[in-house]
Amino acid sequence: MTGFAIKRILKGIFTVWCIWTIVFFLVRLTGDPTDWLVEDGASTTYVEQLRQQLHVDEPLHIQYIESLKDLLTGNLGYSRQYKKDVILLYKERLPQTLKLALPSLLLGAVFGVALGTVAAIKHDSFADKTVRVVTVVFHTLPNFCLGIIMILFFSLTLRWFPSAGSATWKSYIMPMLTLASGPTATIARLTRNSLVNTMTNEYIDGARMKGVSEINVIIRHGLRNSLSPVVTRIGMQIGTIIGGSAVVENVFSWPGMGQLLVTAAKNRDFQVVQLGVLIIATTVTIAHILIDLSHGWLDPRVREQVK
Amino acid sequence: MDNILEVRNLRTYYHTRTRTVPAVDGVDFTLKPKEILGLVGESGCGKTTVARSVVGLINRRNTKIESGEILFKGQELNGMDSHRLCGIRGKGISMIFQDPFVSLSPVYTVFSQIYEVMKAHDPEITKAQARGRIIELLQNVGIPSPELRLDDYPFQLSGGMQQRVMIAIALANNPDILIADEPTTALDVTVQAQVLDLLLQLRDRYEMAMILISHNLAVVASICDRVCVMYGGVVVEEASVYDIFDHPMHPYTKGLMASIPSISGDRKEELFSIKGNVEVIEPPVTCCRFCKRCERATEECRLSEPPLVEVGPGHKVRCFNRDRED
Known part of the structure; x- marks a missing residue:
């Protein structure tokens, strides 16, 4: 298991490095950052000076190697736009995003599993059909759309x-619901299908024949044996929620990382974008490593294979 | 008390959108304490449905017990509330299934699977108390060095060992009745004999009655006291195991006997088989269910269903044209 974990972590580091590299070149494809920093009609010498300061006058491969060195030594750069160290900027913004993303994930997981379970138990009933239709709607409705509909209805x-x-707890409700809607729907659908499938196994009747009450049969045997795909999906929702927060924070003017990232990308604030992407890539990669490890923990057969 | 289980006029139907399938259509049988009753018949004859109806393990969305009494120690099981039924499952009546590999929850150890059935009927029991009893149980079902097996998961055991664990689960609370649904079908032939021997031994040790469901006459012959032969959802012949094998009277039973290949027979001779397939007859039934495949069928068989009549002590046959020569 430890060997497996180490291999997985090394692969993860490689993934993060790849993403960082792609983003490094991608942001530089958008153009010269000095365009946004100088006023119209500034002298060419001043612009040149600024380009030298920002190290954007050097060839791309030199810039890349320098940036990589900076990254490895923990020198993460300075934001021209906000006049602050990038790291300080994220120290302010990241908690704001987490305050929104973590409860949303929790909400999605709890409601998703609960709704999915009810639908599976009442399989083909009115409740099941309702859950199925509603989850398709929320699964396909984009965040910005739902956000705006909510603002129109609940705010205006x-x-x-x-x-x-x-400002207040009331401000959390709408962005949280918007962020959680997609994950709730996906998790509910998966839980339902997985549980319906599991409940057809003979060991479910085996458990019933032990005299275990139906609710315990569903929890201890049904849900427990449906958990692997559900936990995988919940873990993958971390990426969806962080990605979604970029949109949702803009819709609800939430002062978090997503909003920062979108503004920085518009203004060619390279260092800010790079660190933001690095944080997101690392989080998602860690989530995926944990998903892989959880399979060994949830399923003894996987544990045996990994050995 | 004479009979530990009495089933009277049991009818269990499957309902699909387009039709109704009478999987069990009027089955009566009784089970005495310590008796082993065999339910025999080909696939689809309703033998498993009978067993599952008894313990209420039917899919209520499309299956319904239309009528019948299921008396376990005088208590009616049909329609019993689920809480009381849970008290009987695993304690009064236990069941083992055909394929042990899919009947054991894959994510729990041998210990916790057996502990679960003990805990279900004795909420006070602790793991430490259960440990000794579980080891003894595993010994009784013939698992070597049981202490080392407690923390194994089902997939780490062979098929025979898995079935022994299933049997241990079934026996954990000293049940009065053990229902074994094709307990050896999924096992290797060598292991089959061991498991059957074990079931016989355990019947004596735990003093329980057994219902053995099988399509395999050899299995039935080797351990049953009494046999019910089922066809098309009804019992067509019921007798002691000796009578069934020595004087089968129903054409279907005779056909089953004739279908057993003889080891000394001529190799060029074609193997015997009963012609045709099991046919679903929708209720109400107005003919003998076997008449289309029966060589002796007469006009009478096509017009009304023969009743199950007692032809000798404990020997019942459902046929108008049964053997009368003996």
């Missing part, structure tokens, strides 16, 4: 929740 018409900012 009903005036229940503020449409922007993060």
Whole structure:
């Protein structure tokens, strides 16, 4: 198991490096950052000076090697736009995003599994069909769409929740629901299908024949044996939620990392974009490593194979 | 008390969108304490459905017990509330299934699977208390060095060992009745004999009655006391195991006997088989269920269903044209 974990972590580091490299070149494809930093009609000498300061006058491969060195020594750069070290910027913004993303993930996991379980038990009933239809709607509805619909309805018409900012607990409701909607739907559908499948196994009748109550048969045998795909999906939702937060934070003017990242990309604030992508890539990679490890923990057969 | 289990006029139907399949259509049988009753018949004759109806293990979405009484020690099981039924499953009546590999939950160890059935009927029991009993149980079902097997998962055991674990689970609470649904079909032939021997031994040690479901007459002959031959959802012949093998009276039973290949027979001779397939007859049934495949069928057989009549002590046959020469 440890050997497997180490291999997986090394692969993960490679993945993160690849993503960082792609983003490094991608942001530089968008053009010269000095365009946005100088006013119209500034002298060419000033622009040249600035380009030298930003090291964007050097050939790309030199820039890349320098940046990589900086990254490895922990020198993550400075944001021209915000006049701050990039790392400090993320120290402010990242907690704001986590405050939104973590509860959303939890909400998605709990409600997804609960709805999926109810649908599976009442399989083919009205409840099941309702869950199936509603989850398709939320699964396909894009975040920005749902966000705007919510603002129109709950902020403008009903005036229940503020449409922007993060001032009170009320500000959390709409962005959280928007972020959680997709994951809830996906997790619910998967849990339902997985559980319906598991419940057809003979060991379910075997458990019933032990005299175990139906609720315990469903939890201890049904859900427990359906867990691997569900845990995988929950882990993968971490990526969806972080990606989604870039959109949702913009819709609800939430002062988090997603909003920062979008603004930075627009303004060619290279260092900010690079670190943001690095954080997201690392988080998602770690989530995937944990998913892989969880399979060994959840299923003794996988543990045996890995040995 | 005479009979530990009495099943009277049991009818269990499968309902699909387009039709109704009478999987079990009026089955009666009784089981005495310590008796081994065999339910025999080909696939689809309703033998498994009978067993599953008894313990309420039927898919309620498309299967319904239409009528019948299932009396276990005088208590009606048909329609019993699920809480009381749970108290009987695994304690009064246990069941083992055809394929042990899919009947054991893959993610729990041998210990926790056996502990679960003990805990279900004795919430006070601790793991430490259960340990000794579980080791003894595993010894009784013939698992060598059971202490070393407690933490194994089902997939780490061979098919025969898995079936022994299933049997240990079934016996954990000293049941009155053990229902064995094709307990040896999925096992190697050499292991089959061992498991059957074991079941016989355990019947004596635990003093329980058994219902053995099988399509294999050899299996039935080797351990049963009494046999019910089923066809098309009804019992066509019921007798002691000696009578069934020595004087089968129903044409279907005779056909089954004739289908056993003889080891000394002429190799050029074609093997005997009963012609045709099991046919689903939708209720109400107005003919003998076997008449289309029966060589002796007469007009009478096509017009009404023969009743199950007692022709000798404990020997019942459902046929108008049964053997009368003996």
